[in-house]
Amino acid sequence: MQPLADMTILIAEDERPVRMLLRVVLEAAGARVIEGDDGAQALRLFDLHPEVDLVCTDMNMPNLDGLGLIGALELRRRSVPIVVCSALDLTDAEAGVAGRVDGLVQKPVHPGDLVRTVRAAAERRSAAAS
Numbered sequence: 502m503q504p505l506a507d508m509t510i511l512i513a514e515d516e517r518p519v520r521m522l523l524r525v526v527l528e529a530a531g532a533r534v535i536e537g538d539d540g541a542q543a544l545r546l547f548d549l550h551p552e553v554d555l556v557c558t559d560m561n562m563p564n565l566d567g568l569g570l571i572g573a574l575e576l577r578r579r580s581v582p583i584v585v586c587s588a589l590d591l592t593d594a595e596a597g598v599a600g601r602v603d604g605l606v607q608k609p610v611h612p613g614d615l616v617r618t619v620r621a622a623a624e625r626r627s628a629a630a631s
């Protein structure tokens with residue numbers, strides 16, 4: 502079973518071990534993964550890769566943080582689903598991102614939680630679009 506088959510997911514995460522974990526988990530679920538090591542690089546990659554179906558972003562990153570990335574994505578392609586993956590208390594994260602993102606994953610990342618949240622975010626957006 503490949504719950505994320507045919508999805509291209511862009512990761513924005515500044516901590517390399519976490520990026521590697523996210524990639525391994527998402528690829529094991531069938532996704533194609535593109536990774537940026539901060540929000541600014543992720544935004545450049547988003548512009549280069551129109552095939553991106555969903556963005557999974559950290560909040561605390563250098564150069565461009567999660568809130569900055571979310572704002573930039575909203576200006577570019579409002580319909581792209583966004584999942585926040587953060588060590589922040591989710592109530593704090595929600596304060597800045599409520600209504601703007603499609604899922605929240607608490608760090609440390611639990612693989613099943615990540616895949617379920619990404620799947621649900623993609624399904625919610627496609628249901629809203631149809």
Ligand SMILES: [Mg+2]
Binds near residue numbers: 515559
């Ligand atoms: Mg970080």
